[in-house]
Amino acid sequence: MSNLNKIIQIAQETILIEQEAIANLVNLIDQEFAQAVNYIYQSKGRVVISGIGKSANIATKIVATLNSTGTPAIFMHAADAIHGDLGTIQKDDTVICISKSGNTPEIKVLVPLIKSGGNKLIAITSNRDSFLGQEADFVLHAYAQKEACPNNLAPTTSTTAQLVIGDALAVSLLRLKEFTSNDFAKYHPGGALGKRLYLRVADLVSKNEKPQVTEDATIQEVIVEISNKRLGVTAVVNNSKKVLGIITDGDLRRMLAKTTDFSNLTAKDIMTASPKIVESNMMAIDALEILENNDITQLLVADKNEYSGVVHLHDLIKEGII
Template identity: 45%
Template sequence: MIDIAKKVLQVEADAVLALVDRLDGAFTRAVEMILACQGRVVITGMGKSGLICQKVAATMASTGTPALFLHPAEGIHGDLGMLMKGDVVVAVSNSGETEEISRILPVIKRMGLPLIAMSGNSQSVLARAGDVFLDISVKEEACPLNLAPTASTTATLAMGDALAVALLVQRGFQEEDFALFHPGGALGKRLLLRVEDLMHGGEDIPMVEETTPLKEALFEITSKKLGITGVGDGNVGLVGVFTDGDLRRSMEGGLDHLDRPIAEVMSRHPKRILRTNLAAKALQKMEEHSITSLFVFESDTARTPVGIIHLHDLLKAGVV
């Protein structure tokens, strides 16, 4: 069984590598054709090729190239209404003679839509109809009967990915763009969520004045449930912070510290973050300074915090 599996992987790997030497001006024209497209990329294929087409359409759509899958059998029964002026069609058939594909070609031509043909047969009906022909032929299928689409579908998928990635690069598609189409994924959360989306504001900000006795400041820490309080000066703004870690260290000297002003035991120069910064930047800063909270400000020069963000907020949002 291991030998069979190795043979399958080798045949399919060879099929993909064979595509490398076939890339030429036709591939470049296909990319340019899609870049000039004013509509969508409509990808169509039947059977196993159709399944591959669905994946290629999904990859393009998620990387900045509007694309959809058209089932050719449904197409000849009304779904050709999906096509519109400005679209580019990518038709896939290993034989190039698939009946359902052949039957929709006249409509594509009648509408004047550019056609990119992907086939394993350069003399086929599909190949001759295409404005651009991409050769996806394979020497053999991985199936020992040389019947089940295996290496051919792998090669088709690889060529589709090559188109999608070439388009991605040409469009200057960035992580931020990718995140817009993946708001539910981890990357989307890292690149879309901002500090202001997760911070605690208003009355939820733990704050005491610097003259406040330590024992009173503890009530603020406990009631706001963030393990920290900011220390403010009415004239200057935030001048320090006091955390539950600071409390443990101060208690090492005895309970008499509880009546001292918090200004005597607080940590000065608290770390800060802007409300418009990405939540991922807040996480980076917390990790850099080994802290769990950051006070949030409107600008670099502002002294009064507009919020506070805790590591737990980032965890709950899936940023971590």
């Protein structure tokens, strides 16, 4: 067997081992899981998640997922907790400890300290019969029969199982809280995902120039307007600012291909009537769909028949929508 084929086989075996473990987790979601989720849902405090080693890495990811979906959470490293960071835990907080074995020295020291503070303790562990499993108020059983590592040592399947249980916890809370796409946007204002949910055409138009000419404008005036405003387009409007048409730099090139004498031509002669127009309150992502479906790069914006400006494909790229 060649090295390439061997690599493919190893990767497939790894995925199948972890796939089997994840599929088995469905059978481990029980009343105790539901009670733990419900307790967090009704709690007034935060969720403090702790772990050590690779479980600590999983803990930080679950913290991030909870925070981004409306459940306040914070990470506390198990080793640091017993050296001063235990003060992270406040009166109404719920503590989640993540450990495959549930019997690491740090966990055995940390758990009694958490219990003495009166905080509810939730375990995410592969071993229900461990010290952590026995001491916890709720156990979320992240069972992994074996690691994908051929030596059954490197945390692979076990950390994947922990992560999936954490996702199940976060999504359950999200659904109970009726967390909407608008709520999601509030927690992701700077990211592309959030912008897709809250950014409107008005937010883009306000940053752009507003190219416009009248229908009797000369071709020279049209060229100057398009050049000065640097959007590759100008609207053609009447005295009431109602959009009559659009002229793009492509229209100018096509005109020049047909004639070299444009001294008698006006904007009305080369404009495209009835252009694509959107309102400023439209979501930016919807404007992008119109651009893509019509294979164009600019849209004119008008509100109540009055021209407002231009939204360009480059605006959407700059904002990370694409």
